[in-house]
Amino acid sequence: xxxxxxxxxxxxxxxxxxxxxxxxxxxxxxxxxxxxxxxxxxxxxxxxxxxxxxxxxxxxxxxxxxxxxxxxxxxxxxxxxxxxxxxxxxxxxxxxxxxxxxxxxxxxxxxxxxxxxxxxxxxxxxxxxxxxxxxxxxxxxxxxxxxxxxxxxxxxxxxxxxxxxxxxxxxxxxxxxxxxxxxxxxxxxxxxxxxxxxxxxxxxxxxxxxxxxxxxxx
Amino acid sequence: xxxxxxxxxxxxxxxxxxxxxxxxxxxxxxxxxxxxxxxxxxxxxxxxxxxxxxxxxxxxxxxxxxxxxxxxxxxxxxxxxxxxxxxxxxxxxxxxxxxxxxxxxxxxxxxxxxxxxxxxxxxxxxxxxxxxxxxxxxxxxxxxxxxxxxxxxxxxxxxxxxxxxxxxxxxxxxxxxxxxxxxxxxxxxxxxxxxxxxxxxxxxxxxxxxxxxxxxxxxxxxxxxxxxxxxxxxxxxxxxxxxxxxxxxxxxxxxxxxxxxxxxxxxxxxxxxxxxxxxxxxxxxxxxxxxxxxxxxxxxxxxxxxxxxxxxxxxxxxxxxxxxxxxxxxxxxxxxxxxxxxxxxxxxxxxxxxxxxxxxxxxxxxxxxxxxxxxxxxxxxxxxxxxxxxxxxxxxxxxxxxxxxxxxxxxxxxxxxxxxxxxxxxxxxxxxxxxxxxxxxxxxxxxxxxxxxxxxxxxxxxxxxxxxxxxxxxxxxxxxxxxxxxxxxxxxxxxxxxxxxxxxxxxxxxxxxxxxxxxxxxxxxxxxxxxxxxxxxxxxxxxxxxxxxxxxxxxxxxxxxxxxxxxxxxxxxxxxxxxxx
Numbered sequence: 035x036x037x038x039x040x041x042x043x044x045x046x047x048x049x050x051x052x053x054x055x056x057x058x059x060x061x062x063x064x065x066x067x068x069x070x071x072x073x074x075x076x077x078x079x080x081x082x083x084x085x086x087x088x089x090x091x092x093x094x095x096x097x098x099x100x101x102x103x104x105x106x107x108x109x110x111x112x113x114x115x116x117x118x119x120x121x122x123x124x125x126x127x128x129x130x131x132x133x134x135x136x137x138x139x140x141x142x143x144x145x146x147x148x149x150x151x152x153x154x155x156x157x158x159x160x161x162x163x164x165x166x167x168x169x170x171x172x173x174x175x176x177x178x179x180x181x182x183x184x185x186x187x188x189x190x191x192x193x194x195x196x197x198x199x200x201x202x203x204x205x206x207x208x209x210x211x212x213x214x215x216x217x218x219x220x221x222x223x224x225x226x227x228x229x230x231x232x233x234x235x236x237x238x239x240x241x242x243x244x245x246x247x248x249x250x251x252x
Numbered sequence: 253x254x255x256x257x258x259x260x261x262x263x264x265x266x267x268x269x270x271x272x273x274x275x276x277x278x279x280x281x282x283x284x285x286x287x288x289x290x291x292x293x294x295x296x297x298x299x300x301x302x303x304x305x306x307x308x309x310x311x312x313x314x315x316x317x318x319x320x321x322x323x324x325x326x327x328x329x330x331x332x333x334x335x336x337x338x339x340x341x342x343x344x345x346x347x348x349x350x351x352x353x354x355x356x357x358x359x360x361x362x363x364x365x366x367x368x369x370x371x372x373x374x375x376x377x378x379x380x381x382x383x384x385x386x387x388x389x390x391x392x393x394x395x396x397x398x399x400x401x402x403x404x405x406x407x408x409x410x411x412x413x414x415x416x417x418x419x420x421x422x423x424x425x426x427x428x429x430x431x432x433x434x435x436x437x438x439x440x441x442x443x444x445x446x447x448x449x450x451x452x453x454x455x456x457x458x459x460x461x462x463x464x465x466x467x468x469x470x471x472x473x474x475x476x477x478x479x480x481x482x483x484x485x486x487x488x489x490x491x492x493x494x495x496x497x498x499x500x501x502x503x504x505x506x507x508x509x510x511x512x513x514x515x516x517x518x519x520x521x522x523x524x525x526x527x528x529x530x531x532x533x534x535x536x537x538x539x540x541x542x543x544x545x546x547x548x549x550x551x552x553x554x555x556x557x558x559x560x561x562x563x564x565x566x567x568x569x570x571x572x573x574x575x576x577x578x579x580x581x582x583x584x585x586x587x588x589x590x591x592x593x594x595x596x597x598x599x600x601x602x603x604x605x606x607x608x609x610x611x612x613x614x615x616x617x618x619x620x621x622x623x624x625x626x627x628x629x630x631x632x633x634x635x636x637x638x639x640x641x642x643x644x645x646x647x648x649x650x651x652x653x654x655x656x657x658x659x660x661x662x663x664x665x666x667x668x669x670x671x672x673x674x675x676x677x678x679x680x681x682x683x684x685x686x687x688x689x690x691x692x693x694x695x696x697x698x699x700x701x702x703x704x705x706x707x708x709x710x711x712x713x714x715x716x717x718x719x720x721x722x723x724x725x726x727x728x729x730x731x732x733x734x735x736x737x738x739x740x741x742x743x744x745x746x747x748x749x750x751x752x753x754x755x756x757x758x759x760x761x762x763x764x765x766x767x768x769x770x771x772x773x774x775x776x777x778x779x780x781x782x783x784x785x786x787x788x789x790x791x792x793x794x795x796x797x798x799x800x801x802x803x804x805x806x807x808x809x810x811x812x813x814x815x816x817x818x819x820x821x822x823x824x825x826x827x828x829x830x831x832x833x
Contacts, residue, residue, distance in 0.1 A: 039719040041733055051647045058645060062638035069605060069634050076612040077627070080548070081619070087817060088810040089614030093554035093607070101606040102557075102599060109595035112645060117588055120646040124584035140422070183416040184514060186579065186654060190720035190733055193651050199515060199581045200415060201508025217733050221654040221722045223409045225422055226335040229726035 044216065044237070045192040046173075046209035050119040052193070057115070061108065127207055130175040134166060138178070138185035138198040141227035143218060150251055160250055164233035166218065169243035173209040186222035189235055197222055210237040270792075278386070280378035281792055282363045285385050287685065289359030290678075292385075292392060293352050294762075299396075300347035303340050305752055310337055312745035314727040334726045335424055338407035341724060343399070345410035346432065349532065350439055351392055353670045357535040358443070358481065359388065361677050362450055362474045364685060368783035369468050371459025371800050373793040376452040384445035391439035398431040406432035409724060411525070414506030414517035418498040433496040440485040440492075447485075450478035459782065461802030466821070468781050468806040469558050473538025476566045477531050483570075484527040491520035518580055522573035530569045532666055533633070534562060536673025537604060540626045540633075543676050544611045546779045547623035549817050551807040553610030554603075561600035568597040578649045587646050594644035601637045605630065616810070616817075620777075621695030625676035628703050632668025636661060639714065654724075657717025663710045675699070675758070682762075683776050687789040688769030694761040701754035708747030712740045778818045781806050785822055 043052055080088075135146040135154060145166050149158030168174045178187060178198040186197045189208070196206040210216075218233035238246060270279075279285060309318050310332045317330030325331065332340070363381065367374055375381045398405040405428035408417035412432070420426045454475045458467070467475075495517065497503040504510025506517045545552045552558060574582060574590030608630050617623070639661040643649045652658065675698075682690050719737045721728055728734045728741060775784035782802070786794050800822045808819035813826045 039715050039737070041720050051651055054645050055642070055648050055651070058642050058648060062641055066634060066638055069609065070631065072609055073612065073627070073631065076609065076615070077617060080612060080615045080617050082549075082616045086616060088548060088550040088616040090551065090810050090812055091553070091614070092551050093557065093610065097606070097610065098554055098557045098603070102603055105602040106596070106599050109598055109641070109644075110592070112641070113592045113595045116591055116645040116647055120584065120587065120591075123647060123650065124587070183422050184413055184580075188654070188722065190651070195579050195650050195653055197580045201512075201514065202581055204581045217731055219722055219725075219731055223338070223413070223724040224416060226333075226338060226407075226424065228338075228724065229334060230730050232731065 041190045043191065043193060044210055044212040044214065045189075045194065046211055047119065047123050048191075048193040050122070054112075054116060054119060058112065061112075124206075127175065127205060128173040128209070130173045130207065132168065132172065133175040133177065134168075135177045135179065136166070136187060136198065137181060138187070138220070138224075139181040140183065140225050141220070141231035143187070143220075143231075143233040145233070147250070158251060164218070165236065166233065167236045167238060167243065167246050168210060169240055170210055170213045170237050171240075173207055176206045176208070178204040178206060183224050184222050185220045185224050185231070188219050188221035189216060190219075191216045192235070195221055210235070213237045213239050213242070278382060280374070280382045282367050282375045282378070282381060283685065283790060283794075285381050286360045286362075286364035288385050289355045289363060289388070290685075292389060293354075293356035293360060293674075296347050296351040296355070296392065300344050300352055301752055301755065303344040303347070304748060306332060307337070307340050307344060308745040308748040310340075310726065311728060312742045314729055335407055336404065337726045338409075338423070338724070339405045339425070339428070342406050342409050342412075346395070346406070349410065349528070349666070350436065351395065353532050353666065353674070354443065355388065356674045357539075357670060357677075358474065358477055358531065359385070359446065361470070361535060361539070361674075361681070362446065362478070364681060365468075365470055365783070366450055366453055366474055367457070368684070368786060368790065368794060369471050369781050369806075370454060370457065370462050371782045371795075371802065372453060372457035373795070373799065375449045376457055377449050380445050381449050384442050384449065387445065388439060388442035391435045391442060394431055394435035394438060398428045398435070401427040401431065404428050411521060412495065412517075413521075414495060414498070414514050415508075418495055418506045418517075420499060430496060430499060433492040433499070436492045437489050437496075440489040443481050443485050447478040447481040450474060451482065454478075459799050459802055462782075462821075463802075465556070465559070466802055466805050468538075469541035469552065469555070469562075470535070470538035472559050473534045473541070473562060476562050477534045480527045480531050480534070480566060480569065484524045484531065487520055488524040488528075491517060491524065494520075515577070515580060515582065518577050519573075522576045523570075525576065526573035527569045529665070530565055532670045533673075534565065536629060536670045536677075537562070537633075539673045539677045539680075540608060540629045541604075542781075543622050543626040543680050544608055544630075545807040545809055546680075546777050547618045547620055547626075548612055548615030549618070549809045550611060550615040551805075551809055552607070553613070554607040555805065555807065557603055558607055561603040564600040565597065568593060568600070572597050575644060575649070578646050579653050584646075591644055591646050595641070598637060598641060598644070601633075605634055605637070620679075621690070621692055621699055622676045622680035622777075624696065624699045624703075625672050625679060628699070629669060629672040629676060632664055632672060632706075635711075636664030636668055639664060651720075652717055654722055655717040656713045656721045656723055659723050660710055660713035660717055663713070667706065667710065675702070678762075680777070681783075682765065683772030684783055684786075684788050684790070686766055686769075687772050688765050689772050689776060690765040690769060691761050694757055694764075698754060698757035698761060701757065702751065705747050705750040705754055709744055709751050710747075712744050712747075716740055716744075775820075778816075780808055780818050780820050782821055785820060 137144040145162045148154045180198040180200040188195045192208045216235040220231040322330040403426045407423045494505040504512040506512045572594045575594040578587050772788040802821045803824040810817045
């Protein structure tokens with residue numbers, strides 16, 4: 035039961051990803067059980083016995099067509115089920131009130147908030163090391179950058195992963211559904227300090243978030 | 253069909269003895285070159301395997317001294333430092349992929365099987381063949397040399413993503429990564445020579461009557477592999493050269509500061525890399541297709557479907573590579589196209605699996621060591637194939653990309669698939685290759701211990717991946733969300749150590765049989781294909797005065813109306829038999 039091991043999902047689109055995970059899990063699991071059962075049955079039933087000869091056949095065209103068409107249909111359907119979720123997560127950007135820049139470097143996440151004016155590059159910008167603070171239930175836009183090598187911002191509980199590539203600004207978003215403190219490991223090998231390059235995502239209740247904002251920008 | 257090349261080949265060396273050097277070292281005989289590739293691959297497998305043991309030690313008991321390694325890691329008193337750990341997994345994968353599986357499957361068995369199974373006296377270009385091996389050996393020396401240079405060997409992963417790999421200060425490795433590039437460029441030249449040779453030989457040097465659709469499936473698989481090698485390796489060569497230039501000559505192919513593009517490396521690498529995956533698995537598919545009919549005493553089910561599905565893989569493998577890059581920053585619209593092609597490439601593999609099952613159905617199955625390994629290949633490949641479907645679905649891939657799920661998947665395909673295929677092939681063709689039988693009980697002991705410990709070592713990696721554990725991390729217990737999974741890492745490590753120890757049975761069997769095994773008859777397995785009509789081991793130029801003539805397809809087992817249960821390709825079928833092909 036692989037799915038028992040999934041980390042707790044606290045994102046708005048996580049359940050769509052987990053749905054597809056489970057769907058594929060059951061389809062592939064059933065396929066494996068059927069194939070393995072058939073194989074073991076054949077190995078037992080058709081083991082060598084004195085006096086019995088193997089069936090002489092070169093194949094069966096009907097069977098070939100069936101076992102070509104059926105997997106093709108299943109896989110094409112899986113493709114089309116995957117597209118809407120993918121499009122929602124990676125191709126659409128919901129309206130957000132909060133945009134945060136994450137600039138990765140060996141071996142830190144440098145997190146920049148635009149401050150009350152909502153603009154980056156102004157005096158009220160504020161930068162944090164390895165900490166992202168967001169309000170619960172609000173979509174948050176991230177702009178991912180890197181100063182050196184490729185890193186990958188990974189939030190297992192939010193089913194979020196996006197590489198940060200030097201020379202690019204990659205937009206991404208998430209919407210956390212439960213307050214708490216969640217780990218942000220780097221998922222792309224980035225050098226000797228890759229392991230341990232880690233930040234924390236603080237998902238606050240609306241009140242706590244306001245309190246945090248007041249503390250940072252009094 | 254005329255055979256001008258075969259005729260001239262008869263002329264060279266039929267009448268004079270070759271000296272030691274020309275027989276064993278600079279040999280142009282395809283069978284000797286095959287053995288050389290086999291020994292190269294097995295030697296590298298020992299090194300690659302030992303690197304894996306160190307990786308597993310670190311993951312199970314992070315930052316504790318490795319017993320007995322204090323003399324090597326003096327500064328840390330036996331603890332593996334993170335930069336060394338990165339080197340270990342980089343070189344484990346590099347050696348296993350480029351210097352174990354490719355030399356054994358394509359190098360050794362490509363050389364051994366193709367001429368013998370199509371009825372040729374040697375490869376089309378025997379000297380090029382010799383050059384191919386020795387170029388490969390030079391690449392091996394260059395690759396191993398990287399372990400001894402200051403700064404250590406390459407440590408940017410076997411995928412060597414730029415810019416990490418492109419600037420020495422990012423990893424601290426200097427000549428290690430350079431040698432990695434140079435060695436792969438040299439190795440690619442070796443593989444190109446082999447590929448040209450295989451393709452030319454298959455097209456031009458088949459025996460009379462050996463039409464394309466009478467070729468054994470392993471020859472088909474090696475032929476298609478050679479086509480993939482020929483088209484894929486130049487891309488790797490170019491990419492490795494560009495990386496080397498970025499590192500040493502100040503170019504900026506992959507460095508944004510000078511106008512370069514980091515993702516260009518990934519496009520080039522995976523455009524090579526995905527066909528490469530099929531280069532690693534296709535020969536093993538061919539071997540399973542070869543061995544299952546022999547020991548099921550039954551024709552292969554759906555011969556043409558097997559050929560067409562391999563051709564489909566050959567074509568589709570070029571248009572799926574983007575699935576390695578779903579979260580790389582590549583335009584997400586492109587990801588949708590790659591999802592569809594990736595889903596579709598599972599179909600030919602499914603067709604092959606069902607046909608293998610069809611071959612077993614109604615058979616008269618003998619559980620010899622080669623058969624057990626071929627059956628394990630089918631079972632493990634099914635798991636590896638099915639787990640690939642998770643990654644094909646872009647939303648699921650967001651979560652499992654760069655986790656241990658990927659590590660599990662690749663090991664089910666490349667160990668469960670390619671290595672069990674390689675073991676099956678070694679046990680099956682050893683009598684022909686060395687003229688002696690391998691020991692069956694010891695072979696079975698090796699198989700069962702390997703099969704069980706393999707699954708203990710690799711299946712739980714799926715669970716770690718689903719739990720979110722990243723690949724290539726040095727210390728999983730640094731992360732709070734991974735702590736409850738740590739006992740799986742310990743279990744995997746015990747499995748991996750046992751798997752390593754189980755290979756001692758193979759080493760003993762291999763070398764003992766080499767010198768003291770029972771003498772092999774010409775056709776110990778009662779098989780139908782042409783190599784079994786030559787003596788074991790076949791002499792120089794394989795057959796005596798006459799090359800065999802082929803009358804029918806390669807898998808005529810249990811033909812009705814015949815007293816024996818196999819009909820060699822050189823013997824016409826009785827007129828009543830419903831022969832195909």
